[in-house]
């Protein structure tokens with residue numbers, strides 16, 4: 001019907017429209033058939049072998065067995081024998097423009113740095129990212145619009161304008177070298193409401209709050225001041241009045257409990273100090289609260305010091321700046337890192353985070369997918385997402401369950417009904433792997449092709 005309509009328009013149009021008509025006719029009669037591929041569709045279903053995925057105009061037309069797919073004349077055929085297709089990965093917790101090389105600071109919140117990072121995500125098969133705050137307007141708002149419209153290469157971008165931090169507290173300005181334009185730090189409920197109003201006026205997708213002392217489990221480390229309860233309540237109430245959901249940075253169980261009791265919508269990190277309990281599980285389930293474990297965040301603190309051999313892994317090296325490579329190769333840096341009390345605390349945090357993720361997953365809590373990649377140079381955009389998939393499997397999930405969190409579930413967390421699964425009518429955002437990850441999640445490293453919005457993306461820098 002669509003092509004008939006376009007033809008009718010063409011017949012009655014003058015030459016001014018002729019080029020446009022030719023283009024529409026060509027694309028509407030020109031489907032792409034991805035044949036003989038195993039499909040992991042992001043819904044939770046197991047891999048389905050010998051499938052054909054039909055694509056047209058940037059969307060998936062159908063996912064059917066090879067035997068029932070007959071390409072019309074003029075269709076493009078892509079033979080994917082031996083390969084596996086998964087939906088483009090969605091990361092619900094990243095940051096952009098916070099560092100370059102090994103240097104952190106507000107001066108890196110630039111168009112060029114952010115677009116480079118979005119391209120890096122895409123090369124790792126992460127086609128949608130959600131930057132959870134520490135951003136600068138209007139650049140962040142412009143880039144979200146441009147990525148939604150596919151004006152630049154790189155992952156689609158959603159996220160939080162600035163976010164609500166604490167005066168003299170989290171997120172730590174001195175550590176991250178972030179300035180007062182990148183994080184709003186209201187001291188009173190009135191100022192908090194004004195901060196939320198500002199973010200809403202800029203079109204933020206969510207509101208972020210930080211509720212944590214930032215001791216990160218290190219004994220003797222001085223706690224930072226935390227957000228006062230009346231400011232927390234003011235932020236959440238005002239956000240909900242704007243129909244905006246609130247994602248909370250937490251580390252410890254008692255803050256997780258408080259956030260859920262105060263009707264926060266998303267816990268943006270895993271609980272890492274102690275085991276979650278039935279009270280939290282029940283409150284999360286009855287409130288429909290989402291949980292993003294971000295296990296690789298703590299692992300990144302020691303992973304590269306533990307594994308110097310990883311520098312010969314081509315999967316890592318294409319996401320590695322020369323500055324970071326030099327740091328990882330430096331025996332002095334490795335020794336200092338391994339002796340740091342933060343490293344011992346981070347190892348414990350990973351174990352507890354994995355335990356809690358498995359408990360919450362098994363209990364049926366809504367779980368998304370994210371890493372906090374891009375917040376520091378060690379949390380390498382895209383590579384961190386591949387580490388996170390491995391850690392979810394280490395926590396007890398099957399590879400398909402882990403991939404389902406990183407695709408269908410991660411999209412559902414963001415209410416993005418147009419992506420995350422491979423099905424008729426969804427965006428043609430997908431990754432072609434050279435091996436089936438069903439039994440070895442490490443196959444996610446073996447990326448052959450990345451498609452976003454029906455276009456094949458370049459995998460070279």
Ligand SMILES: [Zn+2]
Nearest residue numbers: 094132372375
């Ligand atoms: Zn974060």
